[in-house]
Amino acid sequence: LLRRQGGEGFRANRMIAVCQYNSMPDEDMVLMRHYLRKHNIQVKFFLNEIVRPVLSQSKYKNLLPLFVARNILLVSPEAKAKEMLRVLKGVPQVNLLGACSDDTILSKQGVENFAKLPSLETTQGQVVGALALSSSQTSSLLQHGSAHLTALLEQHIRRLQDGETGSAA
Template identity: 85%
Template structure:
């Protein structure tokens, strides 16, 4: 210990640190760049995201996309043409709201409706609305707001249609166009309560036949009464000439009493 404290080299004796001027606000650099561990480099390389490359170059996809759009437009035109034919070739077009139902029930409903010559048409609003907006059926546009189906028939089958729809609660009748006349649901129900065309024609013919018969009887009543009066007058004249008392006519005797 004495050797360390006395004599020897200067660095062995006690020493004071040199003065250093440090700028206020500066920070010492404690982090230095360090190479990434080899295992970490392999993990980062394996987990790096690689965007999938298209199987076909983009320059080859552009004509195909245009061709698909043309095909879609052609298909839409075909569907619109079919809707126009439906409204042109059928006397009864009923618009119904379609709710989801099993396929078996849909097949059964179509079978019962087909017995009465009523067809079910599934349509899209984006196809029907442009067609109706340019036709005389534009007042039907408010009905096409959800998933709809059309019940069409070349004949007037409102009563049969309501009878089938009564057993299918998933199908709600919204309105109809019958013989170029737009009817509400209540109007269709009132139309179904009317008698058939043949019965109505028979009732009309009977009512028209009653009026001529009554008119004919009224016209003949005056001439018959006049004839009876003339016969009675002639009988009285003949009785005066012969001097025999004339028998009173039934009408006169009844008037005397």
């Protein structure tokens, strides 16, 4: 039953962080859980004897070296690395070892770099803005060429008309 729950925890969440857990007062643990829960991050305790067999038969087997001492898992259905790191910064008894986010295994440094990335919505907005800018510039250049050609043709017509008027007089 516990192995099945452990396996479901890995399959059902986009972000799974493995942390080394050193003993801490119960009230500190309650506070940490509360702050993490605000960001939809759950704290899971599994014995290594339960997690290791589950991991060894899954795509997460590269996380096995992290399960040596007392560990806790921080799991979330969303990739909330920035929020998780902010909470863990205030809890020295819990040390991030690594994580798996969207089926990508990350070291502690990788998680920190991942947390610095802008959100998907921000990136999409930047791409849309860049595409809109380039299309408006293209349109402007195309219109500029036709406007310039029209002005040259009008000038040429005026010269021709002035030439006809001058030769007729």
